[in-house]
Amino acid sequence: MKRASFLLAVLLTGCGTLPQPFYGNPGPAAAKLAVPPAPVLMVPTPSTALLGNDAAPIYARDLAGQLAAYDVPSVAGPVQKDNWHLQITATLSGNKVIPSYDVIGPDGKSYGKETGKPVGAKEWADGDKTALAQTASADAPSLSKLMTRINANIQHSNPHSLENRTPRIFIGTITGAPGDGDTSLPTDLSRALQGPNLEQVKDKQQADFTVTGKVKATPQGQGKLLVELDWTVRDTNNRVAGKVTQIHELSQSDVSPYWGDVAAAATKEAAGGILSVIQNEILKKTSKPEPAGK
Known part of the structure; x- marks a missing residue:
């Protein structure tokens, strides 16, 4: 049937x-x-993270996979209506690249930001798969904690929330x-x-x-x-x-x-x-x- x-x-x-x-x-x-399925955190391919066209989608997939391992429902893919998404950027500091993450809600507003661990600029720019995987693994724990804080703040601040009754x-x-x-x-x-x-x-x-x-x-x-x-x-x-x-x-x-x-x-x-x-x-x-x- x-x-x-x-x-x-x-x-x-x-x-x-x-x-x-x-x-x-x-x-x-x-x-x-x-x-x-429950709402997910979309991880779109970053366009302003100092990554090449081949490396950018790889990092989005690596990070989504690491977040999922921390019980954050995450999928690498484009921004979707009614879902949250993670905006990934990066800045150059000497011979290091500093990733930055911004959690964007379904309403288009920022709900929290996190700075990632420094990674070697050359490895990052070259799209070294080992370096990308290690960066995703290093940054996922703090991002999962950020998502937990955001969720708790929303629930506690909304008196009409079904979570509160x-x-x-x-x-x-x-x-x-x-x-x-x-x-x-x-x-x-x-x-x-x-x-x-x-x-x-x-x-x-x-x-x-x-x-x-x-x-x-x-x-x-x-x-x-x-x-x-x-x-x-x-x-x-x-x-x-x-x-x-x-x-x-x-x-x-x-x-x-x-x-x-x-x-x-x-x-x-x-x-x-x-x-x-x-x-x-x-x-x-x-x-x-x-x-x-x-």
């Missing part, structure tokens, strides 16, 4: 014991989590399920999502996120059904924040007339994916300031 190519498919693995047959019998396609979720309708699934699935999902990480509300207008579901049951013969559950998480602007898809082969009797323990197992499995979608979206929202006056 094909999914849109831009979705990130991650195998959901379970722990503990869930009722059969849903858990432990994943069927032909298993369970997939589809969410947009519990996100509110509204569980909407489930459609297309055989048997009593349209009723039992949202009920069991509400139970599965209970906990300190989310506040469930009964009014959609009060929610930060809304979850709805669609079920498609395709007969496979011999009393079997291929059941696909698609959970969609939307934000306050009705924009899709992410999706969780589950695909399992079940017997007709497992879901008709009652889903029973199968609904509890399915929603418990889906809850982890839904939480991941929400956490990724919160990360995106808190990585840049709220507009003035909001």
